[in-house]
Amino acid sequence: xxxxxxxxxxxxxxxxxGMAEKKSDTITGAILNGLKSPLTNLKQIRNLSKLxxxxxxxxxxLRDVSFEVQEGEVLGIIGHNGAGKSTLxxxxxxxxxxxxxxxRIHGRVAALLxxxxxxxxxxxxxxxxxxxxxxxxxxxxEIDKKLEEILDFSGVxxxxxxxxxxxxxxxxxxxxxxxxxxxxxxxxxxxxxxAVGDAEFQKKCLGKMEDAAKQGRTVLFVSHNLNAxxxxxxxxxxxxxxxxxxxxxxxxVVDYYLSNKTFREVESAKSDNFLKSIFFMDDKNVNKNxxxxxxxxxxxxxxENIESRSKIGLAVYDEYERKVFIDFFNIPSSYYNSVIKAxxxxxxxxxxxxxxxxxxxxxYEKVYWLKSNVSVFQISKLASKYEKLTYDxxxxxxxxxxxx
Amino acid sequence: MHKQxxxxxxxxxxxxxxxxxxxxxxxxxxxxxxxxxxxKYAQSVLGISWAxxxxxFSTLVFTVIFGNLAKxxxxxxxxxxxxxxxxxxxxxxxxxxTDSANSLIANSAMINKVYFPRxxxxxxxxxxxxxxxxxxFILLIGFLIWYQLLPSWEIVMLPWLIGVLLMTSLGxxxxxxxxxxxxxxxxxxxxxxxxxxxYAAPVVYPTTNVPAxxxxxxxxxxxxxxxxxFRSIFLHTIPFPYTWMFVGTGVSIVLxxxxxxxxxxxERVFADVA
Numbered sequence: 001x002x003x004x005x006x007x008x009x010x011x012x013x014x015x016x017x018g019m020a021e022k023k024s025d026t027i028t029g030a031i032l033n034g035l036k037s038p039l040t041n042l043k044q045i046r047n048l049s050k051l052x053x054x055x056x057x058x059x060x061x062l063r064d065v066s067f068e069v070q071e072g073e074v075l076g077i078i079g080h081n082g083a084g085k086s087t088l089x090x091x092x093x094x095x096x097x098x099x100x101x102x103x104r105i106h107g108r109v110a111a112l113l114x115x116x117x118x119x120x121x122x123x124x125x126x127x128x129x130x131x132x133x134x135x136x137x138x139x140x141x142e143i144d145k146k147l148e149e150i151l152d153f154s155g156v157x158x159x160x161x162x163x164x165x166x167x168x169x170x171x172x173x174x175x176x177x178x179x180x181x182x183x184x185x186x187x188x189x190x191x192x193x194x195a196v197g198d199a200e201f202q203k204k205c206l207g208k209m210e211d212a213a214k215q216g217r218t219v220l221f222v223s224h225n226l227n228a229x230x231x232x233x234x235x236x237x238x239x240x241x242x243x244x245x246x247x248x249x250x251x252x253v254v255d256y257y258l259s260n261k262t263f264r265e266v267e268s269a270k271s272d273n274f275l276k277s278i279f280f281m282d283d284k285n286v287n288k289n290x291x292x293x294x295x296x297x298x299x300x301x302x303x304e305n306i307e308s309r310s311k312i313g314l315a316v317y318d319e320y321e322r323k324v325f326i327d328f329f330n331i332p333s334s335y336y337n338s339v340i341k342a343x344x345x346x347x348x349x350x351x352x353x354x355x356x357x358x359x360x361x362x363x364y365e366k367v368y369w370l371k372s373n374v375s376v377f378q379i380s381k382l383a384s385k386y387e388k389l390t391y392d393x394x395x396x397x398x399x400x401x402x403x404x
Numbered sequence: 405m406h407k408q409x410x411x412x413x414x415x416x417x418x419x420x421x422x423x424x425x426x427x428x429x430x431x432x433x434x435x436x437x438x439x440x441x442x443x444k445y446a447q448s449v450l451g452i453s454w455a456x457x458x459x460x461f462s463t464l465v466f467t468v469i470f471g472n473l474a475k476x477x478x479x480x481x482x483x484x485x486x487x488x489x490x491x492x493x494x495x496x497x498x499x500x501x502t503d504s505a506n507s508l509i510a511n512s513a514m515i516n517k518v519y520f521p522r523x524x525x526x527x528x529x530x531x532x533x534x535x536x537x538x539x540x541f542i543l544l545i546g547f548l549i550w551y552q553l554l555p556s557w558e559i560v561m562l563p564w565l566i567g568v569l570l571m572t573s574l575g576x577x578x579x580x581x582x583x584x585x586x587x588x589x590x591x592x593x594x595x596x597x598x599x600x601x602x603y604a605a606p607v608v609y610p611t612t613n614v615p616a617x618x619x620x621x622x623x624x625x626x627x628x629x630x631x632x633x634f635r636s637i638f639l640h641t642i643p644f645p646y647t648w649m650f651v652g653t654g655v656s657i658v659l660x661x662x663x664x665x666x667x668x669x670x671e672r673v674f675a676d677v678a
Contacts (some may be wrong), residue, residue, distance in 0.1 A: 134432035
């Protein structure tokens with residue numbers, strides 16, 4: 001087997017998290033603390049960069065991470081917030097050093113951890129293109145050559161000599177991504193940058209990344225957009241609490257992640273005293289998170305401690321954080337503690353990954369509890385009776401009555 | 405496959421500057437410098453004239469207070485010229501210190517998102533202040549013509565003076581910027597420290613007012629040689645201060661080399677603590 005383009009060996013990164021301030025209840029104590037504080041501050045701040053001493057405030061963001069990436073491979077990195085994805089990318093992008101371990105990279109790396117780094121509102125679009133491009137490691141000559149293409153891709157040619165502060169945020173993102181898309185590195189590292197911009201532009205960006213992958217570039221892709229990960233990456237690794245918990249085909253990793261995620265979210269939801277349980281099932285009462293396109297989905301949840309005459313709000317968001325629908329239900333008083341079911345008609349949602357948000361409202365329409373991303377479910381492109389449906393489903397699905 | 409190999413691992417101890425990498429990023433340095441200049445004077449009525457207003461008004465105030473009221477000796481030249489000649493390099497020095505000390509904190513968003521040699525940040529603050537220096541210098545030439553003063557032949561030493569000025573500003577600027585990332589106290593201290601520092605340099609008074617036995621010690625401040633050198637060349641106040649310049653040059657080289665290593669040493673934690 002050929003030498004891997006990226007080899008990560010036993011990588012670890014520790015941080016020192018800020019220590020809690022000592023508070024005093026007496027005035028004398030407070031004054032004494034105040035007098036001592038420059039000294040304690042000095043000690044604390046000095047320690048921020050001193051990581052040799054192990055104690056409570058040391059936090060391992062990454063532990064013993066090892067993996068290899070072959071040339072031309074597109075690797076997805078998924079995990080919960082705080083799982084260490086960003087830290088891993090920052091090390092690979094050389095923004096920060098690892099505490100232990102080693103990474104060996106063959107070729108030129110471009111890391112996109114943000115769109116439009118270095119943009120200055122007072123500078124014009126053209127100046128910012130050069131600014132941003134050179135920060136990403138391009139030379140002026142390279143940018144000169146690609147300026148046409150960059151402008152084409154961004155579609156803001158008309159405002160090229162206008163200061164960026166007069167741009168809409170969407171236009172800024174466009175310019176930023178357009179520059180990044182023309183970097184042409186051997187290895188492309190991308191973090192969550194697609195979370196911004198409108199859906200159409202996101203599609204364009206994903207397309208550009210697919211192109212990069214097709215041209216044999218190595219791509220590392222971090223995203224919450226699981227659909228994009230599934231579509232782009234053949235292989236994925238799952239990070240959890242700084243450890244690689246799974247490394248394999250994207251499909252299996254995403255499935256494992258989804259099934260685990262639901263479980264975990266209910267665990268944490270339990271602690272906030274309202275939501276007791278949540279799960280999904282199909283019309284045969286089978287518990288699951290992944291549904292066929294033409295299957296009925298039943299959301300089941302039960303609450304406790306809810307106020308009388310409460311109303312449930314149920315909202316579903318797609319992977320672009322757009323709200324797909326919201327519905328409300330007045331809970332009959334005798335059912336406060338029993339399982340409440342919401343049946344979603346067949347074929348009402350198009351294939352994709354969806355997030356559920358739940359809320360509770362009192363009779364005066366005031367939201368007294370709200371939890372977003374309570375759970376995730378997926379609708380596959382498979383229909384139970386049919387073969388795989390490969391076309392783009394569009395935004396909504398309708399049962400059209402055709403006539404001749 | 406003959407591609408460049410990058411090895412990322414924890415580094416320890418002191419390390420030198422990676423010149424090759426710095427050259428690769430020279431265009432970034434250029435654009436950051438332009439950004440520094442343009443952004444500073446954007447949407448202001450007087451624009452770049454602010455570059456001359458600062459030293460000019462300081463000179464006027466000093467002339468009234470130190471020249472007319474306190475009657476400080478100005479080596480026999482009009483006090484106005486005496487202090488203005490000193491303020492041109494001093495304003496550059498003071499402004500670069502404040503600016504480069506803040507350069508890393510102000511750009512922490514960039515440091516956290518992209519890898520590039522961090523040194524370009526303090527470097528660009530110094531270069532963008534260079535424009536102010538040149539404008540101040542042109543104004544100085546205007547005054548010299550007005551007063552019909554010809555510079556002495558030691559004007560050939562001007563590159564030496566400016567070299568020491570640059571090295572000192574850059575050296576202290578780099579140390580301060582690296583310190584400021586971790587200790588924000590630097591930022592708070594800068595404003596008044598720069599004001600106080602001015603009295604440790606011969607800006608409002610001549611070095612000849614310093615007792616002779618302390619003058620050598622005093623000239624360990626590289627700005628002493630620079631300022632007195634400027635005065636000697638343009639105002640013929642004293643013979644060209646070779647001794648002070650040699651001492652100052654020595655100090656500034658030591659300072660500069662130390663700052664390069666110190667900056668590199670601190671660089672690795674910038675992203676973690678910024």
